[in-house]
Amino acid sequence: MTxxxxxxxxxxxxxxxxxxxISMVLLFVVNPFLEGFVGINLLMDIFxxxxxxxxIYAVSQKRGLVIIALLIALPTLLFHWSYxxxxxxxxxxxxxIFGALFMAYTAxxxxxxxxxxxxxxxxxxxxxxCVYFLIGLMWGFVYSILETLQPGSFLVAQGQLDRLAxxxxxxxxxxxxxxxxxxxxxxxxxRSLSALEAIVGQMYIAILIARLxxxxxxxxxxx
Numbered sequence: 001m002t003x004x005x006x007x008x009x010x011x012x013x014x015x016x017x018x019x020x021x022i023s024m025v026l027l028f029v030v031n032p033f034l035e036g037f038v039g040i041n042l043l044m045d046i047f048x049x050x051x052x053x054x055x056i057y058a059v060s061q062k063r064g065l066v067i068i069a070l071l072i073a074l075p076t077l078l079f080h081w082s083y084x085x086x087x088x089x090x091x092x093x094x095x096x097i098f099g100a101l102f103m104a105y106t107a108x109x110x111x112x113x114x115x116x117x118x119x120x121x122x123x124x125x126x127x128x129x130c131v132y133f134l135i136g137l138m139w140g141f142v143y144s145i146l147e148t149l150q151p152g153s154f155l156v157a158q159g160q161l162d163r164l165a166x167x168x169x170x171x172x173x174x175x176x177x178x179x180x181x182x183x184x185x186x187x188x189x190x191r192s193l194s195a196l197e198a199i200v201g202q203m204y205i206a207i208l209i210a211r212l213x214x215x216x217x218x219x220x221x222x223x
Contacts, residue, residue, distance in 0.1 A: 020054040103138035140168035175201035
């Protein structure tokens with residue numbers, strides 16, 4: 001994993017994974033504080049567009065990977081933005097399906113590069129964080145798809161879920177096994193997916209730590 005971009009007139013290098021990580025962090029840090037000024041759905045689509053573009057850049061070291069990323073990202077952008085013109089639930093469902101595929105694809109590509117690393121660098125740490133965020137976002141799309149296909153699969157204390165932001169919040173609460181209980185899976189598929197995500201989250205952290213320790217130890221032995 002190499003650094004790819006240098007800020008003009010400085011020696012500061014920004015890796016392609018850092019762009020992706022920043023775009024995902026902004027979704028959580030900036031988005032909630034702008035809800036009163038801009039519609040929440042519009043905000044989500046703006047931030048997800050930035051994540052899609054950053055994700056394409058993150059996998060741009062190989063032409064084939066970029067082509068596949070574009071083939072998934074372009075329909076995602078098309079469906080999500082066209083929903084404002086044509087209020088068809090099918091369009092939103094299709095956008096969420098492609099969104100889940102893009103997050104899964106990007107996570108797999110970044111994880112593959114991470115596992116091929118031979119030393120623990122800042123780039124490796126950033127890539128590790130990116131994969132974790134991508135897993136959470138992917139599952140958020142999956143929950144949204146499930147609720148669309150089977151309404152009533154989830155329930156919140158104040159009423160039924162009605163936006164993607166709630167599913168993303170629930171996804172990361174599940175991924176980190178916090179389990180606040182303000183959003184409850186009701187159907188069997190919802191419960192199974194929630195349990196599976198919690199397992200994946202714990203396994204990823206355990207395997208990642210073992211891998212990073214192994215890389216660091218192997219590097220020290222070689223030295």
